[in-house]
Amino acid sequence: MGRALSLRRPGRDRPYDRLSLWHDTAGDDWTPRAALPGDTDADVAIVGAGYTGLWTAHYLAEADPTLRIVVLEAEVAGYGASGRNGGWCSALFPASLDKLAAASGREAALAQHAAMRATVDEVARVARAEGIDADLAHGGTITVARTGAQWRRARAEVEHARSWGRGEDDLRLLDRREATAVLDATGTRGATYTPDCMAIHPAKLVRGLARAVERRGVTIHERTRVTAIEPGLARTKHGTVRAGTVVRATEGYTPSLAGERRTLAPVYSLVIATAPLPADVWDRIGLARRETFTDHRHLIVYGQRTADDRLVFGGRGAPYHLGSRVRPGFDHDEKVFASLYDAMTTLFPVLAGTRVTHAWGGALGIPRDWCASVGLDRATGLAWAGGYVGDGVSTTNLAGRTLRDLVLGRDTELTRLPWVGHRSRAWEREPLRWLGINIGLRAMTLADAEESLTRQPSLAARAVGPLIGG
Incomplete structure (x- = not known):
């Protein structure tokens, strides 16, 4: 080609603007937010400041401004796939209509597809409302x-x-x-x-979302790696966040969490x-x-x-x-x-x-059955979303709105979609x-x-x- 020009790889000082074209052109200095200062109490703790975590924080804070919401991020908001993807916000869902229908019926499968189509417009709506110029x-x-x-x-x-x-x-x-x-x-x-x-432009969208949720009172702690998620707890080396609901929003980084090695590949x-x-x-x-x-x-x-x-x-x-x-x-x-x-x-x-x-x-x-899922275990307060198989830019938004309804105890069309509560079996050893x-x-x-x-x-x-x- 001659050859592709690889960016200088991030060093020990983590120059985040070198991670991709999107990071380089986001118009952001990527200065990390403060790490978790110590043990903290919250109503909702969200692990991961990518699209899933930030959409969830956005819709929860919008629906109930009194909620104490803390987002914990190992690096900086948009460090992972949310800032590095191909820039498609599509109606694609990783599981086919046939697979969804086999598990939940034809009407449920079509409802999932319709929800995905509507989500593309919803992403654009929020970007406009929040003043996020993401080159849509x-x-x-x-x-x-x-x-x-x-x-x-x-x-x-x-x-x-x-x-x-x-x-x-x-x-x-x-x-x-x-x-x-x-x-x-x-x-x-x-x-x-x-x-x-x-x-x-995926990085412009994710960085804009981070600023938008902060304007709504959400706290984001960066360079705060969560090592384990337990009922009522998110553990880090900086301290523990105690919360009634803990949301796992870690996608490709999920295997780094204790007990999650075989959840997603x-x-x-x-x-x-x-x-x-x-x-x-x-x-x-x-x-x-x-x-x-x-x-x-x-x-x-x-x-x-x-x-x-x-x-x-x-x-x-x-x-x-x-x-x-x-x-x-x-x-x-x-x-x-x-x-x-x-x-x-x-x-x-x-x-x-x-x-x-x-x-x-x-x-x-990637989950073992190639089917994304979102859910909340009310007995433990542990919630999750992920397994998007690369179709996450819009699916994360649907996940965020669905988690809002689940956390707030609402019975809605979103909480009745077939991917809600779905459990993929673990990957092989x-x-x-x-x-x-x-x-x-x-x-x-x-x-x-x-x-x-x-x-x-x-x-x-x-x-x-x-x-x-x-």
């Missing part, structure tokens, strides 16, 4: 099909949507001419398109970003309304056009690390960055030789967990290569799909 662009998502097998999957996806009563206002099929008018990727045969997605997604591209290049690529984009391959890739005309392009492919380890060094994998660059320039040959200014990664949380996850990742890579050679749907993907949430 409601352009939807285009998913191109570039092989015969991908085109068959695209048509089948739309047919499946129609069987659920989902109309063209939800998901529609584009022919080659319609698809290339939106995004001119090589080899495009057609695409699917949904309007239910916004491109965002942290799997890495890596991202690269180009320098700002000139107008003539964008005229050739498209994305005039800043649509987010992907394609129908098996190993996920995703991208967006930023407000300052960069192309951000990410994907899976980095290995899962034995023992659910999460380390700063895992954020950078030059082989994966090079693969992303190759995939990007294959889609858009006009970008060959384009300079990459930022390259980064981060962990996302090591080394089975390491073997299974990495075999699944490798199989998806091979499945795309298989389809390129055979021009038929992958047998490998069909075999592995049920094991990885397919």
